[in-house]
Amino acid sequence: MSENYRQMWTELGLDLKAHDALLGVLSEAYQNIFMAQDNRPEAMSYFDFVMSEVHGLRIKELLDEKAAGRKIIGSYCVFVPEEIALAANATLIGLCTGADFATEEVEKYLPRNTCALIKSAFGFKLGRVCPYLETTDMVVGENTCDGKKKAYESFKDIINNLYVMDLPQVKSANGKALLKAEYVRFKEAAEQLTGVQVTAESLQAAIKLVNAKRAAMLRLYQLRAADPAPISGLDALLANQVFFYDNPERFTASVNKICDELEQRIKDNTGAFPAKMPRILVSGCPQAMPNWKLPAIIETSGAVIVGEESCVGERGVRNLVDESGTSVDEMLDAIVERYFKVDCAIFTPNCDRLQHIEQMAKAYNADGVIHYGLQFCTPYLMESMPVQKALEQKNIPCLRIETDYSMEDMGQLKTRVEAFIEQLK
Ligand code: SF4
Ligand code: SF4
DSSP, X not given: OHHHHHHHHHHTTOOHHHHHHHHHHHHHHHHHHTTTOSSOOGGGHHHXXXXXXXXXHHHHHHHHHHHTTOEEXXXXXXXXXXXXXXXXXXXXXXXXXXSOOSHHHHTTTSOTTSOHHHHHHHHHHHTTOOHHHHHOSXXXXXXXXXXXXXXXXXXXXXXXXXXXXXXOSSOSHHHHHHHHHHHHHHHHHHHHHHTOOOOHHXXXXXXXXXXXXXXXXXXXXXXXXXXXXXXXXXXXXXHHHHTTTSOHHHHHHHHHHHHHHHHHHHHTTOOSSOTTOOEEEEEESOOOTTXXXXXXXXXXXXXXXXXXXXXXXXXXXXXXXXXXXXXXXXHHHHHHHHHTTOOOTTSSXXXXXXXXXXXXXXXXXXXXXXXXXXXXXXXXXXXXXXHHHHHHHTTOOEEEEEEOSOSTTHHHHHHHHHHHHHHHO
């Protein structure tokens, strides 16, 4: 891929040497983790192709969109509504934050004890290795956890197109009013960026497009309830990760194609793993591209992952926007209703999340839950304790993991995961 795109990357201002190194690591990890799996659905070949072109074809498509007058908006959180961006003639892409990069440079801006996800956002910019970030006309930061909201204050010193969205922390009437006001403000900012007014027609079309994308993912999740599991957790996570930056129509069609194949597999009693394997639900912090560490450990330790209670997973895509609104304002209300249900750990209290984890464990026939907390992530690490308590009261075993993006604790994590899986047997 690289020869065809070097000029494009140079024009985007990437550090080609560092970028080559990143692509080298990414491609090796993909080969070792994904391509080494047995019994993958054939339709996963679409995602293999996407990954082989991850910094190539999709970037070219985005640049072609820009040349045709569209704008590109980058985001770091599932609270940034894709529907509004699309309706204003912009493409929304989720920016990757799943690998360490330029750590020394990053620590000139952020304390060492900042979560890996936030550091990664800075590292990709400071290391000049992310072509997605470099195509953006606007990057939306959001006031979610303290780490993120304070980090954006420094982030604006290294990127020149940051827009900060405020977000509620309490699920109250005031909280909902704040979300609505912020979505209206975001609509206006997007309109100003693109020069295109959001209309009832454009917003309705965008709502339908994003609903279809989410519905395809929800269909995929439900199929994972089968035993044997028709798809590995790693492959399902990959689809979740690609969700954030692929072309929406093509992504939806590709996921539905996988689902058709999985339905057939279920009829044929064919799985990615044998039947009766211990089944794990992973819950907690988002596992952003290319963070595949924990699922790779779990699925090479004798268990299969049957669900992700995560923003890169069911928390991020469940609940569709009501499509019955007829005016822009009614549709914005429907969008607010949908996003206000996202049960991120930044909310206090956050009882819905506990219920959702239990519900998912039951729906996907999970034998146990592994709670994935990033080191220094106060909201999710704090919440991991009540999560464990609530699950154990329901006789669902729970293992709490706290880790980062480094590979240093691989051995130790594998030992703990193996012991937990053994206990499930
Ligand atoms: S975990 Fe919270 S802050 Fe992170 S992407 Fe999800 S909603 Fe946003
Ligand atoms: S993982 Fe935790 S600390 Fe890091 S950005 Fe998300 S909520 Fe904030």
